[in-house]
Amino acid sequence: MRREAPPPNRVIGLLVLVAGLGWWLLATVSVAPNRIVPGSPLRAHEAAGWPAALALVLALAGLAALTWRPARRRLWLALALATLLLMALPAWLALAATSSVDPSLPQARLGLGAGFWLLLFCLSLMVIELRTRLALGLSAGWLLVAAVVSAWWLASPWLEPLALMREYQGRSDQFAGALVYHLLLVGAAVGASLVVGALIALAMRRHSAIERGAFTLLNFLQTIPSLALFGLLLAPLAWLAANVGWVNALGVRGIGWAPAFLALLGYSLLPMVRNTFVGLSGVEAGVLEAARGMGMSRRQVFLQVRLPLALPVVLEGVRITTVQAIGLAAVAALIGAGGLGTFIFQGLGQAAMDLVLLGALPILAMALAVDSLLGALTRRLDPRMAAGAPA
Amino acid sequence: MKSESLQGRHRATRLEIWRVPLIWLACLVLLAAGMAWLEPLFRWLQPDTRQVIYPHADFLVLLGRHLLVVAAASLLAVLLGVAAAILVTRPAGRDFLPLVAQFASMGQTFPPVAVLALAVPVLGFGTWPIIVALLLYGLLPIVRNTLAGLEGLDPAVHEAARGMGMGPGQILRQVELPLAAPVILAGIRTSVTISIATAALGATVGASNLGAPIISGIVNGNTAYVLQGAALIGLLALTVDSAFERCQRLLDARRA
Incomplete structure (x- = not known):
């Protein structure tokens, strides 16, 4: 077989574009003082500051760059990066919670916005796509899921202001x-x-x-x-x-x-x-x-x-x-x-x-x-x- | 199996083929129009309740709204789903095939209730969110079956x-789609069946359709309302499903 550079992986490129645009343009979280008042939407940089918002965009760009010439090693790196991003999202949420939720209000809560859901969805699709391209087995998939779930679980003490957690604590x-x-x-x-x-x-x-x-x-x-x-x-x-x-x-x-x-x-x-x-x-x-x-x-x-x-x-x-x-x-x-x-x-x-x-x-x-x-x-x-x- | 009866010596007339769906349809329309005539029956079932016929809307109107929501969502789902599946099986879109195929089969494990419930925070209450939720969920079986139909063709046929x-367009229209049609139709049947059931659940998120009497009856402890809604939804599902069954048989008979 001739060895020539494989064409760019357009799937990852498109997903990166969608996730990035959603992250930048849509509300990522919303903050409400209690359960009844509708939350005020915040975009990524408003919720947890510019550095974190930019870091995520850079990481997304890295994913697109790695899959531009999708050699097997680069795809592995991209899979690792996408998984790390999924594991880092709770940390970002914790940061957003500390910087935008008023600690003096015990009922104040952080809701997840469309931008965040879109990012989560696109990253999950990227992991699925990369797993398929690398032809990884089911055990590898479970390992990835376990890593991401344990990251979220470890971060849960800092995620208390999350509205979902507030609802859970109540019942x-x-x-x-x-x-x-x-x-x-x-x-x-x-x-x-x-x-x-x-x-x-x-x-x-x-x-x-x-x-x-x-x-x-x-x-x-x-x-x-x-x-x-x-x-x-x-x-x-x-x-x-x-x-x-x-x-x-x-x-x-x-x-x-x-x-x-x-x-x-x-x-x-x-x-x-x-x-x-x-x-x-x-x-x-x-x-x-x-x-x-x-x-x-x-x-x-x-x-x-x-x-x-x-x-x-x-x-x-x-x-x-x-x-x-x-x-x-x-x-x-x-x-x-x-x-x-x-x-x-x-x-x-x-x-x-x-x-x-x-x-x-x-x-x-x-x-x-x-x-x-x-x-x-x-x-x-x-x-x-x-x-x-x-x- | 039963298709011999359609193409045997004695060719069935059109009306005969559609007899079963037409009987169901007649039952459905008669029941929706004449529910008030059954008042004595419901009164006998529930002697202690003052109101035994769902009063908030005419059953024909509820049936019409139910059909409209399902038809709008299904039509869009068929158009988008078949188009998407065709797109990812062409050379230009092949990159997306593995992900789309995997997502279409994985997404079908999501329970429709969960999808409907999750659509509400994003889209809001009312009729449009339900159409969008039904459309999104209804896409999955159609995409999956269209992919299976197109990919399952013998390469020799190609x-x-x-x-x-x-040319490629001619092959698609005259060879690929006709050969894949039974599988695609089966996907559409699954999609529409799920949509009818899920639309009824839409009554919990503010849609007024055949699910509304059921929900209202459960909330108010009025079994008569529940029975009225349930009987109509059941008949609607049977009408549509038996019509699809006939279509599939006709398609099979044509191929044979």
């Missing part, structure tokens, strides 16, 4: 409870759908009539919007709770965990059944033939050949289901099911956007974490990939 | 088209 007990409850609701729905879904899938393999009927029904269920399904479950459950003793004793009501759990279960069944069914049916006939030829019993063929081969597809179903349930459980807060969605809808009701963030950011983080963890597990269990890997 | 003397 830290409630937050822990909501988080646990959210996870429980999702875990229970996904766990139940795994069992019920497997049973349905097995029944479908026996009787093709069930196959058509179940898929039609589950597809139908999946189409109904979540808010409507919660609403439609409300009336029958309330009736059951009022008229059937043991249902009432279970704690089932028209609102609360019962409709939330049932709706989550209903939505989870389609991906679960589909993937289990496809996984079990998709095992090659030749492989099964060989297993039978080795003298395996029906049970052995199922447990030792069919199930392990179907497992990656089943896990893919678990991944889709879990990510979906994490989001839907947030909607369930509307019908009094609790969980992190409570903060979202409370915040929307009070026009307190940092309270919305307190609910939405953990949900986002959970969805991304589950997606990438279960995705990694699926790839690890895939025998086609494991076969190529060193034993 | 080669053959070029060999026939087609």
Whole structure:
């Protein structure tokens, strides 16, 4: 191959331009004396002084320069620089907090502005882009995320004036409870759908009539919007709770965990059944033939050949289901099911956007974490990939 | 699978093909227009409540607003999403392909509620912010599927088209897009389904649409309102989804 200078990485260039313009022209933070008064927007140099604002612009320019001739070593340096910038952002926020929030006002708070969000977003995209160009594995990605998260965590004592932190401090007990409850609701729905879904899938393999009927029904269920399904479950459950003793004793009501759990279960069944069914049916006939030829019993063929081969597809179903349930459980807060969605809808009701963030950011983080963890597990269990890997 | 029935010996008439979506549509419009006639039923369900039919707006108006928001957002999402996917698969935009592809698949793990909630601080309350939020979220499945459709084509098809003397624009219009159409349509179907559901949640951020009776019913403990809103949204979703299903079948039948 001829060696010639590779063309500039235009993606990083564009992201640097957008982030830089946003940083310079938009409000990066806003300062409010208390929770009710809308904050006054501050641009980067007004919030934490010229040196810090200019330093960031220089660093961004450095990123663009490093990727102008994107040799592998320069891309590594750019990745390190972008990660360092993400780690340095909390320090900048702490600086902005000390220089622009009046310490004599205990309720004064610092909100994040569009410029800051844009910078955060562009830097994250740059890290993703550089990771892809360098063809780094998943563990490298986790390492980067861990570094950035720990930097933010270490800086948190100095970030107290941040509006998000103020909202958190006001309800830290409630937050822990909501988080646990959210996870429980999702875990229970996904766990139940795994069992019920497997049973349905097995029944479908026996009787093709069930196959058509179940898929039609589950597809139908999946189409109904979540808010409507919660609403439609409300009336029958309330009736059951009022008229059937043991249902009432279970704690089932028209609102609360019962409709939330049932709706989550209903939505989870389609991906679960589909993937289990496809996984079990998709095992090659030749492989099964060989297993039978080795003298395996029906049970052995199922447990030792069919199930392990179907497992990656089943896990893919678990991944889709879990990510979906994490989001839907947030909607369930509307019908009094609790969980992190409570903060979202409370915040929307009070026009307190940092309270919305307190609910939405953990949900986002959970969805991304589950997606990438279960995705990694699926790839690890895939025998086609494991076969190529060193034993 | 079922497409044989469409292209078999006995060719179905147009109306027959669209029977299921039309039945759903009729149910939807009848229910929206005639909700007041069902008052005795709701009265029986909830004998102790004075008001049992959602009073703040006509159901047809709510349905119209819901449709308008979803249609505006979806139309823009289709235009922008397909254009973006075409752009990053051309030589000029190929640099952006890995990032766009990765973001489109990663973004779909974001829950729609979270996206809607996060859009509010940036865009404010009301109808426009919801359209923008729906548009942004609705882009992802369309971009992702269009990319999958365009990238999944056999390179030999490309080669053959070029060999026939087609230019890049001609190849795109006459070869690539028609071949990728089923996958793109599937993406649009996903996008619209999510939009209908998420628009209903828009009632919590000040939009007046079919979600409003549900939210109002939950807040006031009026199950009749909840049922009215939920039944209409459910019917709307089924109408649109079954229409898309027919479109996909027609497309498959044409290709076969």
